[in-house]
Amino acid sequence: MSLLPHASAFRVNNSDESGVDRLTVRMLRHADLTAHDQACWAVLSAQAGAANVFAQDWFMKAALSQTHDGCDALLAVVSHGHGPWLGVMPLIAESRFGRWPARIWRSWSATNQFLGTPLVAAQSADIFWESLLAFLDARAGREILLHFEKFDADDPVSIALFDRCKQEGRSFHTIQCLDRPAHRAGDDAEVRSDAKTQGRLRSLSRRLERDHGPVAVTMLDPGQPCASWIDAFLEMEASGWKGRTGSALGSNSATEVLFRTVIERGHANGSARLCSLSADGRAIAMSSWFESATWGHGFKMTFDEGYRAYAPGQLLMRDISDRIGRRPEMSFDTCVPREASNCHRLWRSNRRIIDGAVAIGSPWQRFHFDALIKARAAYAAIKTHLSRPKTQ
Structure with a gap:
């Protein structure tokens, strides 16, 4: 169940005094996309979708339409006003982080979507994350983190997120990392x-x-x-x-x-x-x-x-x-x-896939993020200790 109000779009703008290069972040329901939005999504897919076909508009539209929780997902769109899209990431609001009660945003994907790296123009990756994270900070109710899943750890879009967190001193936690068999061009x-x-x-x-x-x-x-x-x-x-x-x-x-x-x-x-x-x-x-x-x-x-x-x-x-x-x-x-x-x-090669969590919101909310991560780590350590066979 979505935790969002029924309004379909929210906006935050970053601009200089002249309004040049104004960036807008909107949260859009799939059903509310205009013909112009659809066209922008298609253009971005053609320009930036090579590394993740599952994020392209034709696949994502089907996933959002045919899954039980697709109607609760929102498309976080960063664009130049209502002009070209720089990036889009499907998100869903949830009240739990695994077994732990917490208000969070989670990257959304369908069951058979095997890669979650968002659709973002590589040259705009840093400004995409700067804008989206600032937006989530500004409008966070009680959400304390952004939980992302199935990102390609070596993709420029993912690397831009990691670098942005480091640059801002924003807490970042790796939840899971695995390698999938792959072939790399030039092998x-x-x-x-x-x-x-x-x-x-x-x-x-x-x-x-x-x-x-x-x-x-x-x-x-x-x-x-x-x-x-x-x-x-x-x-x-x-x-x-x-x-x-x-x-x-x-x-x-x-x-x-x-x-x-x-x-x-x-x-x-x-x-x-x-x-x-x-x-x-x-x-x-x-x-x-x-x-x-x-x-x-x-x-x-x-x-x-x-x-x-x-x-x-x-x-x-x-x-x-x-x-x-x-x-x-x-x-x-x-x-x-x-x-x-x-x-x-x-x-013989690998593609490294990573799940992680990024702190968002006020200093108080980020304190809660750090406390939650420490509690998870302590619980995991205790569970591991108790599962070890006892020696005579």
Whole structure:
């Protein structure tokens, strides 16, 4: 439940006496965006969305529209008056910080949005954070922090936030940091995966072909409709363990609609890549990912569990890795934790993903922030101590 009043926009202005370079911060509900706002969002997506396709307008609009709490999210927009947008970050107000009662702002994303770095023009990143943090300070009721999730730690937009906090002496706390398997543009193709993994996958591919017929990987042509591909993907996923546990995309109407919508829109605008691995013409693994000019982002993969012995998902991932490796300008984020599967053996680089908290508000509110962080640390230390096995 949103903690905000029903008003759809708030403003704070930073300007010199002449009004030149006046910057405005607005908090807008998705449903209230004007045609001009929509156009500004689209322009910013084209200019600044390469490093995070999930922040681009076409994906974010679907996410906000198709998720249960999307109506409570607000778009924090920094712009030159009502002119071009410099950046936008979806936020939601909450009354808890994990297990702790506290009024906070949290960066908003849908369940299947795997990167939360906001959509900001790189050259405007510092002024974006300066303006947004000053705005949150000025209008903070009892909010004591900005909780951000799934930021790329090495992205210029994230680095600008870290630098801004240091410059202002603003408290900053890292909550979680993890590395995801990735390919970095310019990586040597010869060291992208180890020889043992490649040898094992070649052997599995030969066994699959021997037992079940010719093996092929096909990409859905951009000019072809994608509805049947989506149906086949959802059916394959539902037939496996995710379907049995109720965690398949099709197990929940909201996640299914979001998947269908973003795949259809991504396929239509040229961002989505839809790929299938088949044996004797029968699809046994399917994968989707998104590409911009410089970054690819893994999205969803599934496989037929009847062929588990041949590791069809890994065979398909090997083909994707090879395709990406042949494009020297392209980086690729698998969007899965390194420990989640064996695919990390095909991707030797990392993308570091960070969650953190930034203090906002008055000196009194920042004192509460520091106290909360210390309490969390003390609780974690006690919990760790109590969980250690006792020695005789």
